[in-house]
Amino acid sequence: MTMPADTGASVTMTLDEVRALARTVLRRQGLNARHAEAVAETMVAGERDGCASHGLYRLLVSAHTIASGNVVPDAEPVATDTAPALVRVDAKGGYAQLAFELGKPLLVEKARRCGIAALALNNCVHFAALWPEVEALCDEGLVALAFTPSHAWVAPAGGTRPVFGTNPIAFGWPRPGREPFVFDLATSAVARGEIELHRRAGRAIPEGWGIDPEGRPTTDAAEALAGAMLTFGGHKGSALAAMVELIAGPLIGDMTSRESLAADNGAKASPLGGELLIAIDPAGFLGAGAEEHIRRAEAMFDEITSQGARLPSQRRYEARRRSVAEGVRIPRVLLDDIERLRK
The missing domain is CATH 3.30.1370.60 (Malate/L-lactate/L-sulpholactate dehydrogenase, NADPH binding domain)
Incomplete structure (x- = not known):
């Protein structure tokens, strides 16, 4: 596939382009077609739903895991x-x-x-x-x-x-x-991928995410990765x-x-x-009363949202609608790293 045009610090891609890139890289790294398709869909879901730490960034993680021999690329479950x-x-x-x-x-x-x-x-x-x-x-x-x-x-x-x-x-x-x-x-306190993204970007992590190898609180992402998360x-x-x-x-x-x-x-x-x-x-x-009781659950959801509170996953669904209509923005530096995996 042809990489989308560079527009600066990030690149806008359609979800089909994200899917094609993920499949191509996974196949190039050695996964068979069935595994590449299944794994790529998870990465598409991450980008689609605004969760970058579970999106195309995971191609770097998968490439390393495949190269290490720690996953069977053609396994038949x-x-x-x-x-x-x-x-x-x-x-x-x-x-x-x-x-x-x-x-x-x-x-x-x-x-x-x-x-x-x-x-x-x-x-x-x-x-x-x-x-x-x-x-x-x-x-x-x-x-x-x-x-x-x-x-x-x-x-x-x-x-x-x-x-x-x-x-x-x-x-x-x-x-x-x-x-x-x-x-x-x-x-x-946070997914490990979030700390890794902070490390890649050279940004401090919030207090409470991790401790350094000596067990001391830290805001240094690399120190938290070397020590322990909380x-x-x-x-x-x-x-x-x-x-x-x-x-x-x-x-x-x-x-x-x-x-x-x-x-x-x-x-x-x-x-x-x-x-x-x-x-x-x-x-x-x-039994037959299932639909009635499912409707009762909707009353609880309405009570939550009517006072301005947000339901879990609501932000993901909003991101999903935007992504389908407008595409997703991928950091140029990440795409450069991914491009190297295709060579």
Whole structure:
């Protein structure tokens, strides 16, 4: 593809151009077509929804992970029907996106049959946000939760050494005729990609995001990356991070964040481990009354927005509408780095 014209510090691209660039670079780096398409869609979602740390910047992360040999570029995930309400997908060391695509139809089917079902993704490389997965399940009319550990980058509350990953939690609630209610939050004070973007830009990070290698508070992004990140909300975020470690690690037979970092062996590649998704069919609990109770939830949303408060994901949806109409602006320096990956 031809790179868009340079207009200064940033370049405006359509979402189709973002998609084509991501696929081209991923294929050039060695991913097979199916993985490249699935991974590229996650990056498109990041740019589309105004979350640059999960957009094209992740091409640099993926290129490094592929070059390190820490992801299987042509892995073929395998699904196992383990129980009436459980399904497991072994990603075989490949990216989580393709494993989710394989497991999603089975998860949806089981949730509708049993009322609630769970999908375990094992042995997968995960580098992205979780909102695309829960939103995809909401599009099927299901309530959804997702959890995944990462590498041990985050210190527990009161500690100075990394134990947890950024350990995100995502939740989705379907809204008839509207975008679903979705939140996707790291149990760390911020996503690691945000600190990396600050480092690349030479900008200080806010206090409370991280500590240096000696355990002292720092506003230096590089020092925080070398030391430890912090959880949000002190002991509350720390407890949630521990929960994610347990239910998306040992509970599904996969690695904790410390084990994932040890397996990385200094390569600084994307985390290898597991993801747990839970899908709930409202009709499974409510039967014919499901629609009425879903409408009651809308009254709560109206109470929130009528007083000027913003629903989680509202800003993403606003960015999405702008991106579809106007395209997205990508920093020139990032595109220069990406261009080097195509050579």
